Amino acid sequence: MTTATPTEWGRALAAARTVYDVAPLYEAIYLGRGKDYAAEAAEVAALITERNPGARDLLDVGCGPATHLRHLAEVFDRVEGADLAEPMLDHARRRLPGVPFHRADMRDFDLGRRFDAVTSLFSAIGNISGGAELRAALRCLRRHLRPGGVVLVEPWWFTENFVSGHVGGDVVEFEGMTVGRVSHSVRKGSSSHMTVHYVVARPGEGIWHFTDEHIMALFPREEYLAAFREAGLDAELIDLGNGGPGVFVGTAAEPGEVRR
Known part of the structure; x- marks a missing residue:
């Protein structure tokens, strides 16, 4: 896995509007959740x-x-x-x-x-x-x-098996960082709307928080x-x-x- 420097991490996290803007973080979350x-x-x-x-x-x-x-x-x-x-x-x-x-x-x-x-x-x-x-x-x-x-x-x-109102949450450790992810998903018409909050803490640098919205077709x-x-x-x-x-x-x- 490519490792970013602290400065690179800080810049990427400060500018993040979606988790897709910080690819290593995206990957780390799912690896931490046990995705094989x-x-x-x-x-x-x-x-x-x-x-x-x-x-x-x-x-x-x-x-x-x-x-x-x-x-x-x-x-x-x-x-x-x-x-x-x-x-x-x-x-x-x-x-x-x-x-x-x-x-x-x-x-x-x-x-x-x-x-x-x-x-x-x-x-x-x-x-x-x-x-x-x-x-x-x-x-x-x-x-x-x-x-x-x-x-x-x-x-x-x-459509027939999506669970509206589902809440998910995880905390993972990655390259010295602690990452928290909490999500809430609801159905609106023919799509699911998932709101995800990310909190990322890195020693010596601080804490970043951003919110992501995912709209997925059902x-x-x-x-x-x-x-x-x-x-x-x-x-x-x-x-x-x-x-x-x-x-x-x-x-x-x-x-x-x-x-x-």
């Missing part, structure tokens, strides 16, 4: 290779600071990442200097090449808004797949599946047994094949 990126990446790779044993290259959309991609890079011959948050991409490039990273909006981008596998993990697709954007994002992922390629999408909570499970079909992807929802919503795994239609 290596195990998750291994499961993703297994789901892909079961369906496409010859898969050699992979694109991760919404890659963040490459916490999954660094492990996927050990399985696939070539990997690339894409994300909309430049601070996340900066951290990813330092972590994997030989890997191409692209600033891209998952709803509409074109890298000019196709891959054997395309992933979008950690509920990145929930950052879109509305059914039209969901369909556009899945079509975009599909355009980057070779025929017979595999797409794997980890959704945000579904869709019924069946709307996801219909959007996959419309994009030319034969998808199924797989329960990973970890209490989460599961992952959608789909394969790209061969030329001339029509999904119904």
Whole structure:
């Protein structure tokens, strides 16, 4: 993990408007909460290779600071990442200097090449808004797949199982800092609104506090599946047994094949 100097930490935290502005902090929180990126990446790779044993290259959309991609890079011959948050991409490039990273909006981008596998993990697709954007994002992922390629999408909570009013809280230690995170989530219409407060204390420097707002789209499970079909992807929802919503795994239609 790349370690920032105290001065760099102070500047980044003072300027932070969202946790995505401080990529190492974002990563530290989830590692501190017990998220096992290596195990998750291994499961993703297994789901892909079961369906496409010859898969050699992979694109991760919404890659963040490459916490999954660094492990996927050990399985696939070539990997690339894409994300909309430049601070996340900066951290990813330092972590994997030989890997191409692209600033891209998952709803509409074109890298000019196709891959054997395309992933979008950690509920990145929930950052879109509305059914039209969901369909556009899945079509975009599909355009980057070779025929017979595999797409794997980890959704945000579904409309039918989102718990409005949920409160979460964690305290983690990271590189001499103490980080507190408290969140409250409510449903408003067809989206979830999560307010998150972060308190970061660093010896010799002080305490920083900032508040983050996350608005994530909520869709019924069946709307996801219909959007996959419309994009030319034969998808199924797989329960990973970890209490989460599961992952959608789909394969790209061969030329001339029509999904119904």
